[in-house]
Amino acid sequence: MFVTADSSAPLPASKKKAENTVALPYNERTHHCGELRGADEGKSVLLVGWVQTYRDHGGMVFIDLRDRGGITQLFFNPDTDPQAHTIARSLRSEYVIAVRGDVRSRGAMVNPKMPTGEVEIAVHEIELLNKSETPPFPIENEIDTNEDLRLKHRVLDIRRPAVREALMLRHKITKSIRDYFSENGFVDIETPILNKSTPEGARDYLVPSRLHHGSFYALPQSPQIFKQLLMIGGMDRYFQIARCFRDEDLRADRQPEFTQVDVEMAFVQPEDVMQHVERCIAAAAKVAIGVDVPLPLPRISYAESMAKYGKDAPDMRYDMTIKDVSEILRKIEFRVFAEPLAKGGVVRCIVVPGGAEMTRKETDGLTEEIKGIGAGGLPLVKVEDKDGKPTPQTGIAKFLSDGDVFAEICAATGAKHGDLIMFAADNEANVCKYLGWLRQEVAQRRGMIPENDWKFCWVVDFPCFGWDEEAQAIYPMHHPFTSPKDEDLQYMKVGSDDVPEAADLLKIRAKAYDVVLNGIELGGGSIRIHRGDVQRKIFQLLGLSVEEAKEKFDFLLDALKYGAPPHGGIALGLDRIVMLFGRFGSIRDVIAFPKNAKASCPLSLAPGRVAESQLKELGLRVVTSK
RNA sequence: GGGGCUGUAGCUCAAUUGGUUAGAGCGCCGGCCUGUCACGCCGGAGGUUGCGGGUUCGAGUCCCGUCAGCCUCGCCA
Numbered sequence: 001m002f003v004t005a006d007s008s009a010p011l012p013a014s015k016k017k018a019e020n021t022v023a024l025p026y027n028e029r030t031h032h033c034g035e036l037r038g039a040d041e042g043k044s045v046l047l048v049g050w051v052q053t054y055r056d057h058g059g060m061v062f063i064d065l066r067d068r069g070g071i072t073q074l075f076f077n078p079d080t081d082p083q084a085h086t087i088a089r090s091l092r093s094e095y096v097i098a099v100r101g102d103v104r105s106r107g108a109m110v111n112p113k114m115p116t117g118e119v120e121i122a123v124h125e126i127e128l129l130n131k132s133e134t135p136p137f138p139i140e141n142e143i144d145t146n147e148d149l150r151l152k153h154r155v156l157d158i159r160r161p162a163v164r165e166a167l168m169l170r171h172k173i174t175k176s177i178r179d180y181f182s183e184n185g186f187v188d189i190e191t192p193i194l195n196k197s198t199p200e201g202a203r204d205y206l207v208p209s210r211l212h213h214g215s216f217y218a219l220p221q222s223p224q225i226f227k228q229l230l231m232i233g234g235m236d237r238y239f240q241i242a243r244c245f246r247d248e249d250l251r252a253d254r255q256p257e258f259t260q261v262d263v264e265m266a267f268v269q270p271e272d273v274m275q276h277v278e279r280c281i282a283a284a285a286k287v288a289i290g291v292d293v294p295l296p297l298p299r300i301s302y303a304e305s306m307a308k309y310g311k312d313a314p315d316m317r318y319d320m321t322i323k324d325v326s327e328i329l330r331k332i333e334f335r336v337f338a339e340p341l342a343k344g345g346v347v348r349c350i351v352v353p354g355g356a357e358m359t360r361k362e363t364d365g366l367t368e369e370i371k372g373i374g375a376g377g378l379p380l381v382k383v384e385d386k387d388g389k390p391t392p393q394t395g396i397a398k399f400l401s402d403g404d405v406f407a408e409i410c411a412a413t414g415a416k417h418g419d420l421i422m423f424a425a426d427n428e429a430n431v432c433k434y435l436g437w438l439r440q441e442v443a444q445r446r447g448m449i450p451e452n453d454w455k456f457c458w459v460v461d462f463p464c465f466g467w468d469e470e471a472q473a474i475y476p477m478h479h480p481f482t483s484p485k486d487e488d489l490q491y492m493k494v495g496s497d498d499v500p501e502a503a504d505l506l507k508i509r510a511k512a513y514d515v516v517l518n519g520i521e522l523g524g525g526s527i528r529i530h531r532g533d534v535q536r537k538i539f540q541l542l543g544l545s546v547e548e549a550k551e552k553f554d555f556l557l558d559a560l561k562y563g564a565p566p567h568g569g570i571a572l573g574l575d576r577i578v579m580l581f582g583r584f585g586s587i588r589d590v591i592a593f594p595k596n597a598k599a600s601c602p603l604s605l606a607p608g609r610v611a612e613s614q615l616k617e618l619g620l621r622v623v624t625s626k
Numbered sequence: 627g628g629g630g631c632u633g634u635a636g637c638u639c640a641a642u643u644g645g646u647u648a649g650a651g652c653g654c655c656g657g658c659c660u661g662u663c664a665c666g667c668c669g670g671a672g673g674u675u676g677c678g679g680g681u682u683c684g685a686g687u688c689c690c691g692u693c694a695g696c697c698u699c700g701c702c703a
Contacts (some may be wrong), residue, residue, distance in 0.1 A: 059660030073663070093653090111663055134654060136636055144638055148695050201703035221703090248702045249627095372629075373699070479703050542703090597696065 024127040026098040034070020038118040040103045048098045061088040073120040084126045094132035100125040151602040166590045170578045176287040180280040181239040191226035203247035213619030219245035227264040231567035232559045238264045252586040256599045264569030288581040301461040310436020315519025316455040318448045322435045323413040334399040340425040347425040351413050355420025356382040375434045385417035464508040482526040483511045494537045525570025532560040
């Protein structure tokens with residue numbers, strides 16, 4: 001029902017109620033619903049919005065009116081404004097209305113729970129702009145509803161303040177980032193969405209070509225090569241808020257399309273990129289969460305991060321770091337430790353402060369879960385002080401009770417009475433994986449992670465290559481354009497066709513850097529290879545033949561011939577930054593229209609089938625369908 | 627591809643070992659109510675227990691299959 005004042009045609013009887021309403025110029029609203037205060041008393045205002053709730057007292061009616069800015073209480077008095085009151089009685093949740101009235105003090109009836117609680121609007125005129133069906137869930141912050149249902153009705157979900165604020169936070173952060181780079185000489189340049197597939201990394205999303213049957217574009221996994229071409233093209237400093245696409249399985253912090261803050265600079269060393277990025281992040285943190293991030297951010301080497309935190313994205317909000325006890329435990333005969341040590345592995349542990357109080361149920365639960373990620377079990381022991389001497393209790397205590405072994409362990413790890421020591425023994429990579437997981441899990445379960453703490457850091461000195469135990473071969477830790485450190489180039493035998501020893505290759509460190517917040521990687525970057533000979537050597541080491549490299553990256557190799565400057569950059573996960581700053585549990589919470597875990601859009605139901613004629617035009621035929 | 631959890635009214639949940647007509651709160655609809663803001667009071671409607679099959683005198687409950695959602699491992703250079 002859309003009521004206007006100037007309807008010249010006679011209204012049907014059913015609309016008689018509304019006949020007397022006056023059309024309000026809703027485009028001339030004076031305020032948003034969150035801004036009126038006691039000081040505005042006496043003002044005549046025009047508000048528009050949605051009906052949050054209605055409280056009909058038979059006589060007077062209260063309506064909470066909501067828009068993007070907040071909520072204001074409307075007051076309808078049957079004695080002074082009978083027409084408006086009549087309409088107010090018919091309003092329901094989510095009806096869209098415009099009202100004109102006077103701001104007045106609520107006197108003694110102030111509601112301290114709402115920002116606008118000092119005032120209400122005595123409504124004189126109202127226009128019903130649109131009705132609404134009953135929403136499937138209440139438009140409130142504290143709702144306990146399936147995310148699935150919320151996403152199907154995302155329109156209503158977005159009306160909830162929490163979702164609205166997430167999108168506004170995202171805007172603030174994005175704007176702050178754009179401002180920073182714009183003010184520092186970076187040029188915002190768009191790169192292509194329709195690209196050539198380069199099947200090295202993640203799976204590509206493919207787009208069939210109509211003009212070239214059998215050929216496909218790929219959506220970008222990142223603008224990586226194009227930003228390098230921009231540097232070689234002399235643009236010097238570039239940034240882009242770029243959408244990227246990866247056709248891999250999803251997680252709480254992974255979507256098939258996500259947004260990356262993409263940055264590249266020419267004539268720089270790692271420090272130059274890192275300084276700009278940390279200043280940018282600090283500015284965004286100030287705007288988004290009001291926190292002053294001390295700069296420069298701490299730097300930690302990849303090797304130290306793996307040794308102390310078991311992962312390349314350390315969470316430094318709590319201690320409980322990993323300690324190596326291989327040498328001490330080499331002295332005892334305990335098969336669980338001895339076998340891995342004999343094979344060149346390590347034994348490491350974490351000390352859980354006060355962990356002796358953990359119940360059998362708790363530790364059994366951890367044991368089951370750590371088995372789930374591949375560990376054989378979870379050897380543990382409690383520390384008890386007996387006559388001034390640390391004594392092992394329960395668990396693997398009987399294997400540690402000879403001589404001074406346990407005292408040595410406690411001295412080396414700082415374990416004391418009432419603590420619990422948890423061990424892992426395996427090859428180094430697995431021990432890192434198990435204890436890295438365990439450290440985080442125990443900290444979470446025991447409430448050891450302080451809230452309101454923001455621990456940023458840079459992880460640097462990544463190795464160029466990792467060692468794949470199963471394949472017994474090296475694999476690249478980063479994309480193949482990452483530059484090795486100048487002093488490590490010697491190990492690569494650039495300019496010769498010889499393949500260096502794997503042991504040598506594993507020594508090579510990259511000019512790469514990741515920025516981490518509270519144990520989550522916000523982004524990573526590197527100085528790129530600007531020498532054609534080095535780039536070709538890397539392709540060779542990764543097992544790409546000259547022909548393959550030429551086929552896939554010819555345009556990059558070609559560009560490297562024409563005076564490529566030293567250059568490097570970074571890519572930051574914008575969704576993750578907003579998720580962390582806003583304390584959300586999933587990046588779906590900070591994306592307006594996210595996909596679900598099966599990469600479908602619950603709202604539009606994408607992906608969907610297409611007409612046979614469309615397939616024919618593209619030269620495609622569907623062979624199987626599920 | 628593997629593992630785990632979940633699916634009952636519009637929403638959130640309950641329903642003894644398999645046993646009468648599947649209940650509650652919120653929401654919704656109708657009535658009453660002039661200072662509420664979780665308004666209150668009275669009354670009412672609302673169900674293919676995700677779907678299909680099986681066992682049984684009898685299935686929301688047990689079995690098999692299937693679909694959907696979430697988490698996770700693999701994967702994500």
